[in-house]
Amino acid sequence: MKKNIALSSSPLSIETCIRLAESEQAGAIDVFIGTVRDQTEGRKVTHLEFEAYEPMAIAEMDKIAEAMAARWPIISVVIHHRTGFLKIGDVAVVIAVATPHRKAAFEACQYAIDTLKQTVPIWKKEVFEGGAVWIAAHP
Amino acid sequence: MQVRVVAFGIAKDILGANTLLVSISPESTVSDLKNFLCENYPAFNKLRSFSIALNTTYADDNAAIQATDEVVIIPPVSGG
Numbered sequence A: 001m002k003k004n005i006a007l008s009s010s011p012l013s014i015e016t017c018i019r020l021a022e023s024e025q026a027g028a029i030d031v032f033i034g035t036v037r038d039q040t041e042g043r044k045v046t047h048l049e050f051e052a053y054e055p056m057a058i059a060e061m062d063k064i065a066e067a068m069a070a071r072w073p074i075i076s077v078v079i080h081h082r083t084g085f086l087k088i089g090d091v092a093v094v095i096a097v098a099t100p101h102r103k104a105a106f107e108a109c110q111y112a113i114d115t116l117k118q119t120v121p122i123w124k125k126e127v128f129e130g131g132a133v134w135i136a137a138h139p
Numbered sequence B: 001m002q003v004r005v006v007a008f009g010i011a012k013d014i015l016g017a018n019t020l021l022v023s024i025s026p027e028s029t030v031s032d033l034k035n036f037l038c039e040n041y042p043a044f045n046k047l048r049s050f051s052i053a054l055n056t057t058y059a060d061d062n063a064a065i066q067a068t069d070e071v072v073i074i075p076p077v078s079g080g
Helices: A014-021 A054-071 A102-119 B009-015 B030-040 B042-046
Strands: A002-008 A028-035 A043-052 A076-082 A084-087 A091-099 A122-128 A131-134 B002-007 B019-023 B051-054 B071-074
Touching (some): A002 A014, A002 A054, A028 A102, A043 A076, A054 A102, A122 B009, B009 B042
Antiparallel strands (some): A028 A091, A076 A091, A122 A131
16 A cells, blocks of 8 residues: 655645556545634634644544555555645645445545544644634533 | 642632642542532533543543642533
């Protein structure tokens, strides 16, 4: 399996992530792109901030890639996540997964984003007009 | 022993600082540290949950803390 995992404080390149996942053995590349939406629960978001415990975030994303390889015939996995200030519409995360056939690519890509949201130490602060909130902090 | 605890996200807001130097008994566990934090900063009780990482790995509540460990409070994550 080819792995490419990164945290970046500058804008992510979707094209780069796809190129890094490409392989002559691949019959499918599934790509997930997480973007910044303009509102949450009716409140207008002005921008958001991602903070990461960087060495552990990289280690946890690496664990996700290894767990994917244990369950599906992964040819390559690319996970690039942003940190810092993001505007509405900016790309927060790109996951690209290449496999021989499409079913595994879809399943493994969904597993990757679902697990990332549960385990990778990255925190999102949504900033509204007149306030800010750390997402998922409270029940 | 003295342990330097590093905080991220809402944990940083609760502590009012990026780091906290605590004095705990030498045989302290992760659970002991969590109790210390909840007693001194009750806002930790209001979180959905929080974990402690030792040396960039999630630690079990019964894991022992060494003075040389990198100790980090991990509040509920929200990447992606």
